[in-house]
Each structure stands twice: as C-alpha cells, then as structure tokens.
Amino acid sequence: MDSFNIRGGVPLKGDVTISGAKNSVLPIMAATLLTRETCVITRVPNLSDVKFMADILRSLGAEVAFKGDTLTVKAERVSGVGDYEMVRKMRGSICILGPLLARLHKTKVSLPGGCVIGARPIDLHLKGVRALGAKIRIEGGYVCVNAPRLTGAEVFLGGRSGPTVLGTANVLMAATLAEGVTVIQSAACEPEVVDLANFLTSMGARIQGAGSPTMTVHGVKELHGAEHEVIPDRIEAATFMIAAAATGGEVTLHGVRADQLTAVIDKLREAGVRIERSGALLKVSRGRKLKPVDVTTLPYAGFPTDVQAQMMVLMTLTPGISIITERIFESRFMHVSELARLGAEIAIEGPSAIVKGGAPLSGAPVMASDSRASAALVIAGLVAEGTTQVNRIYHIDRGYESIDDKLRSLGARIQRVEES
Numbered sequence: 145m146d147s148f149n150i151r152g153g154v155p156l157k158g159d160v161t162i163s164g165a166k167n168s169v170l171p172i173m174a175a176t177l178l179t180r181e182t183c184v185i186t187r188v189p190n191l192s193d194v195k196f197m198a199d200i201l202r203s204l205g206a207e208v209a210f211k212g213d214t215l216t217v218k219a220e221r222v223s224g225v226g227d228y229e230m231v232r233k234m235r236g237s238i239c240i241l242g243p244l245l246a247r248l249h250k251t252k253v254s255l256p257g258g259c260v261i262g263a264r265p266i267d268l269h270l271k272g273v274r275a276l277g278a279k280i281r282i283e284g285g286y287v288c289v290n291a292p293r294l295t296g297a298e299v300f301l302g303g304r305s306g307p308t309v310l311g312t313a314n315v316l317m318a319a320t321l322a323e324g325v326t327v328i329q330s331a332a333c334e335p336e337v338v339d340l341a342n343f344l345t346s347m348g349a350r351i352q353g354a355g356s357p358t359m360t361v362h363g364v365k366e367l368h369g370a371e372h373e374v375i376p377d378r379i380e381a382a383t384f385m386i387a388a389a390a391t392g393g394e395v396t397l398h399g400v401r402a403d404q405l406t407a408v409i410d411k412l413r414e415a416g417v418r419i420e421r422s423g424a425l426l427k428v429s430r431g432r433k434l435k436p437v438d439v440t441t442l443p444y445a446g447f448p449t450d451v452q453a454q455m456m457v458l459m460t461l462t463p464g465i466s467i468i469t470e471r472i473f474e475s476r477f478m479h480v481s482e483l484a485r486l487g488a489e490i491a492i493e494g495p496s497a498i499v500k501g502g503a504p505l506s507g508a509p510v511m512a513s514d515s516r517a518s519a520a521l522v523i524a525g526l527v528a529e530g531t532t533q534v535n536r537i538y539h540i541d542r543g544y545e546s547i548d549d550k551l552r553s554l555g556a557r558i559q560r561v562e563e564s
C-alpha cells in the first residue's frame with residue numbers, strides 16, 4: 145500500500161485551485177440513472193471514489209466516459225442489482241437506491257455496512273422510501289426494495305444525530321418520479337444536497353425548498369438529460385485553509401464558495417487565522433497568535449464533521465486547552481491516537497476531545513483511517529519536525545484530488561512512495 149513521506153517545517157505559500165466536491169458528484173452520478181438521456185457533468189474531481197461510482201454505473205448497464213474533468217453518462221438501459229461487493233466497499237454508493245427504485249420500481253442493493261467512523265445505518269433511507277410506497281426486505285446482506293407505484297408522501301427524515309445527507313438524497317431522487325407531492329421534513333441542508341436538487345431541476349424535476357429543512361417535490365412523468373457543473377469541495381477548501389494556518393504560510397485558494405464555509409471561516413478567525421475574501425478567492429495565513437477554541441460539529445450550516453480532524457491538528461499547535469466535540473458520528477476520533485504518536489496531547493472524554501496544545505510535533509510513521517482523518521495526519525506531518533510517513537494513503541485518494549501535487553506546488557516536501 146502506498147504511503148506519503150513528509151518532511152515538515154515548510155510554510156505553505158502560493159495558490160491552489162479547489163476541485164469539484166466529492167460529496168456532490170457521487171449523488172449526482174447516481175441521479176443520471178433517472179433518465180435514458182445523456183447527462184454531462186463538469187468539474188468532476190479525479191478521485192478513486194468517483195471512478196468506483198463510475199464502475200457501479202457501468203455494472204448497472206450505463207455508458208460512462210471521462211474526458212478530463214468532464215463525465216458523460218447515458219443510462220439508456222439499467223439493470224436493478226447494485227453489485228454486492230462494490231456497494232459494500234463504498235458507502236456513498238447507497239445513493240443508487242433512490243434512482244433505481246424510481247426508474248425500475250424494484251432493486252436490490254447491498255447493505256453498505258459500517259466503517260471506521262461509525263455504524264452508518266440506513267434506517268432513515270428505508271423509512272423514506274417506505275413512505276413513498278416501497279416494500280422492503282433484508283436478505284443475504286442485500287436490501288431488496290419493491291414499489292410497483294411510488295406515491296408522494298410526507299416524511300420526517302431526522303435521526304438521533306439530525307438530518308441524513310444521503311438519506312435526503314435518496315428520498316429526493318425517488319420522489320422526483322413519484323405520483324403526487326412529497327414533503328421531506330428535517331431534510332439535510334448541506335450545499336451538496338442543494339447541488340443535487342439543482343441538477344435534478346435541470347433534468348425537469350420540480351423541487352422547492354432545497355437547502356431548507358423542508359423540501360417539497362412535485363413528481364413528474366420522466367426526466368431528461370442535462371448538463372451540470374459540480375460545486376467546489378468545501379471540505380478540501382477547509383483542509384487547505386487549515387494547512388496554510390498550521391504551517392504558518394500564506395495560501396490563496398481559487399474557485400471557492402466562501403458562502404458555504406461560514407462556520408469554518410468564523411471558527412478559524414476566532415482561532416487567530418487571518419482570512420481575506422475577494423469573490424471566489426480566499427487568502428489564508430496564520431495571524432499573530434493562535435488562540436484555543438471550542439468546536440462542536442453539527443449539521444450544516446454548523447461546523448462540518450468532515451473538518452473535525454483537520455481542526456484538531458491546528459489546535460495541537462495552539463498553546464492552551466481546546467475542546468472539540470463530535471456530534472454527528474459515534475467514533476470519529478481514530479486520528480487522536482495517531483496524532484499522539486507525533487507528540488500531541490489529547491484526551492478523549494465521551495464525544496469530546498480535550499486538546500492540550502502548544503507542544504511541538506515530531507515526525508513518526510502514522511496510519512491513515514478515514515479520508516478526512518488521513519488529511520489531518522498529512523497536515524500534522526507538514527508541521528512536525530523531521531519526517532512523517534503516512535501509511536494507507538488510499539484513504540486520502542478517495543476524497544482528495546492529487547493532494548500531494550497540490551501541496552508540493554505550495555512548497556511542501558511530500559513524496560508518494562509506491563509500495564513495490
């Protein structure tokens with residue numbers, strides 16, 4: 145398995161362009177199954193998760209072609225079974241459930257299973273499609289869904305941790321071709337859900353309230369092909385903002401939607417990071433003195449759980465006590481033990497991590513876990529004295545396009561070591 149070798153101590157300087165959003169393009173790729181016509185998606189990030197989703201679409205019978213950052217999909221004929229092994233390997237692929245149900249009225253998709261950050265149940269996804277008239281049975285690790293007719297309904301999709309992003313996406317996509325009106329209450333408000341809704345609208349869907357907790361969908365007979373440019377990846381942007389501040393450099397991010405980063409910008413400014421905005425540019429540098437902060441992850445527009453690990457690294461560099469509380473996933477502190485190997489002092493108390501910051505980090509071999517935690521370890525390596533080896537970097541390649549190339553262009557001493 146490949147790894148990154150990082151020699152720390154270089155402040156990042158220069159310009160970086162943010163790629164299209166992984167968590168937007170995956171459901172949008174699934175949505176292309178809703179029409180027989182051709183869809184063209186641009187600003188598609190070159191990620192292993194995107195390639196994987198493309199393989200899943202092909203396994204369902206769709207024609208899929210990439211040309212640079214443009215993806216063309218034509219799902220003229222579609223079969224109804226999501227490949228067991230494929231769907232199990234990538235949780236995000238659960239979002240083929242809604243489109244397949246709407247298109248074929250019958251499908252079988254493997255239960256996605258849990259991952260390092262939590263159990264990742266799909267009870268709310270199933271509650272939503274059941275409300276639209278689907279009959280569901282779990283058999284042999286598959287969820288088998290059958291709905292001769294999909295009928296609009298009112299459904300509350302809030303769970304114990306708040307709304308569900310992909311659950312909202314699944315129900316939204318199924319509702320676009322249901323008969324009648326669907327009202328989704330406690331819908332996820334993430335920008336990626338709004339991006340999906342915009343794509344569906346360009347295909348002829350009738351959706352109101354995207355980005356608000358109540359979405360209303362008037363079902364239509366069919367959807368047509370469309371073109372769509374994916375929104376920039378706010379999580380990648382936040383990651384580079386924190387890397388700039390952590391290394392004491394100055395980085396200008398290009399192609400950013402600052403309006404989708406308000407909680408991150410607010411918290412980083414509170415922590416002493418200097419952030420200047422002009423249009424789609426964000427210039428980020430460390431201010432005079434970093435200050436400890438308290439952070440709680442929340443559903444959008446709160447502080448994103450996908451930026452929790454990266455923020456923790458910045459807090460390990462900040463003299464004083466910071467508290468980071470994870471309210472979305474039940475076990476998203478895998479990076480804590482790895483950061484401790486670099487000298488960080490962090491204690492976990494239930495859903496909170498108490499960070500005693502200020503001690504310098506020193507390089508060591510560390511293990512990546514989920515995509516975002518792995519990016520946090522890279523940031524730590526950029527700051528630590530000496531060399532840090534981040535192993536199992538396939539996790540990073542799932543969620544970040546060419547992160548080593550982008551960091552090298554900012555002056556980082558990072559090399560990809562391919563395991564022979």
Ligand code: EPZ
Pocket residue numbers: 166167168170235236262263264265266267268269270303304305306307308309310311449450472473474514515516543
């Ligand atoms: C999406 O996952 C993102 N993934 C995640 O990003 C992100 O962390 C998460 O939303 C929260 O923002 C993609 O979009 C591909 P949820 P999703 O359903 O939709 C519970 C990354 O690194 N829940 O919003 O799967 C669940 O256990 C990834 O880019 C239920 O209880 O997350 C969690 O506690 C990691 N029942 C909470 O809701 C359900 O049926 C939020 O999960 C569904 C979810």
